[in-house]
Amino acid sequence: MTGFALSDEQRFAATSAEDHLLLIAPPGCGKTEVLAHRAAHQIELLEKNQRVLALTFTKRARSNLEERLRAVVGHARSRRQIVVRNLHGFATQVVLAHGRTVGLDMTSLELPKTNTMRKAMEAAGGSGPALYEAERILSEIKRSPLSDDEVLEQLQRLSMGPHVELAARVERSRQEANQLFYEDVLRHGQRLLRVPAVARLYRSHFGAVLVDEFQDLSMQQLDLALLSCQSRRTFAGDPLQGIYSWAGASPREVEAEIRKTCGNALRLRESYRSSPKVLEAVNSISEQVDPGSSLRSAQPEAWAEGGCSAAIVFQDRVAEAQWLKRIAGAILRHNPDASVGVIARAAWRREDIDEALIGETGFPVRRWDLAIDDPGIIALIQAAVATLPRGASVAAAKEAVLDSLDPADIDAHELVFDAFSALENSGAATARSAVQSIRVTDPKQVIGPGVHLLNAHTGKGQQFDWVFVVGLEEGHLPTKRNSQGEALAEEQRVLLVMVSRARHGLLVTRAHMLDGQYGPYEARVSRWWPEIRTEHSQPEEIESHLVRSGT
Numbered sequence: 001m002t003g004f005a006l007s008d009e010q011r012f013a014a015t016s017a018e019d020h021l022l023l024i025a026p027p028g029c030g031k032t033e034v035l036a037h038r039a040a041h042q043i044e045l046l047e048k049n050q051r052v053l054a055l056t057f058t059k060r061a062r063s064n065l066e067e068r069l070r071a072v073v074g075h076a077r078s079r080r081q082i083v084v085r086n087l088h089g090f091a092t093q094v095v096l097a098h099g100r101t102v103g104l105d106m107t108s109l110e111l112p113k114t115n116t117m118r119k120a121m122e123a124a125g126g127s128g129p130a131l132y133e134a135e136r137i138l139s140e141i142k143r144s145p146l147s148d149d150e151v152l153e154q155l156q157r158l159s160m161g162p163h164v165e166l167a168a169r170v171e172r173s174r175q176e177a178n179q180l181f182y183e184d185v186l187r188h189g190q191r192l193l194r195v196p197a198v199a200r201l202y203r204s205h206f207g208a209v210l211v212d213e214f215q216d217l218s219m220q221q222l223d224l225a226l227l228s229c230q231s232r233r234t235f236a237g238d239p240l241q242g243i244y245s246w247a248g249a250s251p252r253e254v255e256a257e258i259r260k261t262c263g264n265a266l267r268l269r270e271s272y273r274s275s276p277k278v279l280e281a282v283n284s285i286s287e288q289v290d291p292g293s294s295l296r297s298a299q300p301e302a303w304a305e306g307g308c309s310a311a312i313v314f315q316d317r318v319a320e321a322q323w324l325k326r327i328a329g330a331i332l333r334h335n336p337d338a339s340v341g342v343i344a345r346a347a348w349r350r351e352d353i354d355e356a357l358i359g360e361t362g363f364p365v366r367r368w369d370l371a372i373d374d375p376g377i378i379a380l381i382q383a384a385v386a387t388l389p390r391g392a393s394v395a396a397a398k399e400a401v402l403d404s405l406d407p408a409d410i411d412a413h414e415l416v417f418d419a420f421s422a423l424e425n426s427g428a429a430t431a432r433s434a435v436q437s438i439r440v441t442d443p444k445q446v447i448g449p450g451v452h453l454l455n456a457h458t459g460k461g462q463q464f465d466w467v468f469v470v471g472l473e474e475g476h477l478p479t480k481r482n483s484q485g486e487a488l489a490e491e492q493r494v495l496l497v498m499v500s501r502a503r504h505g506l507l508v509t510r511a512h513m514l515d516g517q518y519g520p521y522e523a524r525v526s527r528w529w530p531e532i533r534t535e536h537s538q539p540e541e542i543e544s545h546l547v548r549s550g551t
Contacts, residue, residue, distance in 0.1 A: 028273025275307020364450030
């Protein structure tokens with residue numbers, strides 16, 4: 001079904017006879033391809049009427065895996081024998097099917113969006129440090145399989161203060177409104193799968209489970225995966241890509257627990273994503289994080305001039321933005337099908353670049369923080385609008401799209417709501433005219449040609465032909481808040497995630513001067529800048545590479 005030939009190490013992992021498998025798969029080593037072939041292998045071991053459950057973290061990761069599964073096992077067989085869900089979607093599905101078992105009122109239950117808790121906090125008068133601390137407290141309490149009453153009991157045991165009072169007030173209001181927060185979906189899903197009768201249903205239905213990016217699991221999410229299937233378990237990921245501790249991820253504890261079942265890990269060491277020059281830069285960072293973790297290029301001869309890498313210093317952010325715009329245009333003139341990712345640790349560091357590129361008409365520009373720029377969501381909206389009468393309103397289109405979605409896919413619901421917020425503010429009289437005003441990239445491609453503007457965590461799991469990692473200055477990479485201890489170690493892993501998105505070319509940049517609260521100041525170079533091994537250091541060298549290589 002697919003023209004991709006697995007390497008020996010990939011085939012060994014995909015067809016391993018072990019019932020339980022832990023796979024260490026650094027970026028670019030073909031993890032998604034291996035998981036797809038692993039799923040095909042597990043299908044052959046299923047009992048009658050069983051299916052394979054594949055769990056991912058994000059909607060994008062789910063789309064990537066679904067695409068590879070269709071290529072490997074075929075569309076019909078994939079749809080019939082494999083269920084692909086992100087973790088919140090799977091938990092939501094469990095809650096919708098069995099919520100009454102733990103006393104939930106399913107007749108009027110309101111499902112959440114990612115910011116439902118934040119809006120509830122603000123509506124209750126929360127702001128500043130008290131709001132953030134209240135969010136943290138509620139999130140931590142809800143990472144255990146507690147009932148609603150037990151959540152309130154846990155809050156009452158804490159020392160009272162503005163943040164605890166706010167958390168308790170918001171939680172009581174949530175329960176009275178029969179509403180779920182994002183954290184409640186996982187909590188109730190975990191509670192339900194701990195009910196023996198419910199667990200038996202899922203364990204008899206799923207003969208194998210595959211979990212992508214195990215290093216991003218919280219212990220609660222790991223419990224959901226373990227409870228869903230006991231027969232065959234595969235966990236794939238890379239501890240060096242663990243960057244979600246702020247969201248409850250527990251990489252060390254999770255890996256230790258997985259090893260109790262899976263034993264020693266298999267490890268992939270060949271990179272199919274990155275050119276040799278990019279890989280040299282990536283390895284120079286990964287070796288600092290974990291000595292001995294370097295990858296080798298699986299196809300070094302396939303890259304024109306071995307690829308390209310550079311570390312470039314600009315006078316200020318404006319000069320950086322203008323040059324990035326020019327070089328991105330040059331890349332796309334040489335190769336109109338190229339994808340260019342511009343990645344910052346935080347959105348503020350990318351503001352001048354966004355301003356320089358938004359409105360560009362010579363090539364596509366997509367901001368990943370805008371649902372209206374998501375090709376998949378726009379394709380959904382276009383399909384719905386095409387079935388409506390010509391004069392149908394934007395509100396009618398919104399209702400039609402929401403009706404077409406899987407009720408358990410709360411992430412897709414949120415993206416649709418965000419996209420329609422933009423369409424409703426466009427001033428268009430009809431849904432058809434609103435949709436026609438959108439510049440659309442290819443909805444079949446997760447990453448289409450053009451420039452993509454995004455932040456570090458958003459781009460995890462994706463890849464671009466060229467990547468610009470901007471802002472290698474202290475205060476941005478690493479951030480001021482994460483400048484010591486385990487937080488600093490995670491910041492270094494964030495940098496590793498950013499640079500490992502690149503295929504042919506990688507450019508890291510920093511500015512000599514930045515603008516602060518009291519005017520321009522001289523930025524301090526990131527502590528990791530001197531250790532990054534790159535080939536070039538001057539902007540004109542990149543332009544010369546484009547001419548020579550034709551990429």
